[in-house]
Amino acid sequence: MRLLPNLDRAASIEDLRVLAKRRIPRFAFDLVDGGAESERNLRRNLEAFAEIELTPRYMVDVGAIDTRATLFGQTFDAPFGMAPIGMLNAFWPDADLSLARICKRHNIPYVASSAASTTLERLAEAAEGNGWFQLYVSGDPDVTESLIARAEAAQYPVMMVTADVPAAGKRDRDIRNQLAVPFRFTPEVVMQLMARPLWSLASLRHGKPNIANYADLLQSATSYADVQKTLITPRFTWQDLGRLRDRWRGKLLVKGILHPDDALRCAELGCDGIVVSNHGGRQVDFGPPTIAVLPSIAEALGGRVKILLDSGVRRGADLIRAKALGAHFALTGRALAFGVGAGGTAGADRAVEILTLELHRAMGQLGATSIADIGNAAITPRKQSTAIASDPAKYRDLPSSSISS
Numbered sequence: 001m002r003l004l005p006n007l008d009r010a011a012s013i014e015d016l017r018v019l020a021k022r023r024i025p026r027f028a029f030d031l032v033d034g035g036a037e038s039e040r041n042l043r044r045n046l047e048a049f050a051e052i053e054l055t056p057r058y059m060v061d062v063g064a065i066d067t068r069a070t071l072f073g074q075t076f077d078a079p080f081g082m083a084p085i086g087m088l089n090a091f092w093p094d095a096d097l098s099l100a101r102i103c104k105r106h107n108i109p110y111v112a113s114s115a116a117s118t119t120l121e122r123l124a125e126a127a128e129g130n131g132w133f134q135l136y137v138s139g140d141p142d143v144t145e146s147l148i149a150r151a152e153a154a155q156y157p158v159m160m161v162t163a164d165v166p167a168a169g170k171r172d173r174d175i176r177n178q179l180a181v182p183f184r185f186t187p188e189v190v191m192q193l194m195a196r197p198l199w200s201l202a203s204l205r206h207g208k209p210n211i212a213n214y215a216d217l218l219q220s221a222t223s224y225a226d227v228q229k230t231l232i233t234p235r236f237t238w239q240d241l242g243r244l245r246d247r248w249r250g251k252l253l254v255k256g257i258l259h260p261d262d263a264l265r266c267a268e269l270g271c272d273g274i275v276v277s278n279h280g281g282r283q284v285d286f287g288p289p290t291i292a293v294l295p296s297i298a299e300a301l302g303g304r305v306k307i308l309l310d311s312g313v314r315r316g317a318d319l320i321r322a323k324a325l326g327a328h329f330a331l332t333g334r335a336l337a338f339g340v341g342a343g344g345t346a347g348a349d350r351a352v353e354i355l356t357l358e359l360h361r362a363m364g365q366l367g368a369t370s371i372a373d374i375g376n377a378a379i380t381p382r383k384q385s386t387a388i389a390s391d392p393a394k395y396r397d398l399p400s401s402s403i404s405s
């Protein structure tokens, strides 16, 4: 048996997901892979991206392609970064630090979660200037203030406050797996651990992962409800966001925006940007995929603040789809998490490499030599693409000017 999978044979993020699934016990794999309820929203995130077709354009000199993107005064090597993920060390030991370092190595942003298994100070150090901080607003104002003060002291230039958590999502896989606080070794868990000895040994060596930023506070937690009360609140309002804006001197982003009116209100309150996100389909099952609501949000904002997008990015072409429909930048959670699950730091590296290689190739096929070149014209008009799918003969009759707009 190979101890490390051959990562060069992983051609796609989905390949890395499959490798991760082979290495990680089910309860821990499901924690990351799963979504809310029937996982319709999770699936729709992926389908909605795939449904958007891009029309290639040729005979453009694409000998030199530049994938760099500048955001908040910093130039990154690619137009995406790592989304905040809590408790990721439960997926693979030291996943947080591996990802922070890999993001730095590839010069892309790394967003440290409030709920990370590593402290925000250590993650700021590992990301070496490429780190941003994600804030969960606690029910206890002192807890929130302490996180903000620590993020400030660690010199994070960007804070991203997550708005889509009036409650934790209902994740049916976790309920079926009987994930509980404190963690219980049920016979089923023991069987799953025995089936994944490498993971079990590595996890044993690294100790039980916790939510490091609140380690002291959560020591006495005896249930999920206790944990949730410390981490999040159902009472976070626009007034609180206004106060946060006054309090945080760096760039402020609001994550979890799905409605144009909410996006506008963030801009009116002086936020620097929004993240169009449905938390990777982990909060509600009935919501829309982010790529579907992006155009109306971009239109409403009219360029007033920066738009980032996440939820469902698995291919380099998804980054192009997001840019073409109005996003300035994208984040991905699971794509890089699957990488780290498949092969630790080397796997995270492979995940970033796959996405950037795919992006590079797709840009060449679209005749785009820079990210700024990617605009709405890359999108195949919907009517045309459905006509082709339903009746290929019709395609031949289309006037040539309507093949690409």
Ligand SMILES: Cc1cc2nc3c(=O)[nH]c(=O)nc-3n(C[C@H](O)[C@H](O)[C@H](O)COP(=O)(O)O)c2cc1C
Pocket: 031, 032, 033, 045, 083, 084, 085, 086, 113, 114, 115, 116, 134, 162, 255, 277, 278, 279, 280, 281, 282, 310, 311, 312, 313, 331, 332, 333, 334, 335
């Ligand atoms: C296991 C897991 C934990 C997450 N934890 C957080 C978190 O602590 N804070 C947060 O704002 N978002 C969190 N998210 C949401 C991600 O930041 C991001 O919105 C989502 O992963 C994007 O979807 P994708 O995984 O399809 O890329 C989490 C997502 C996953 C999969």
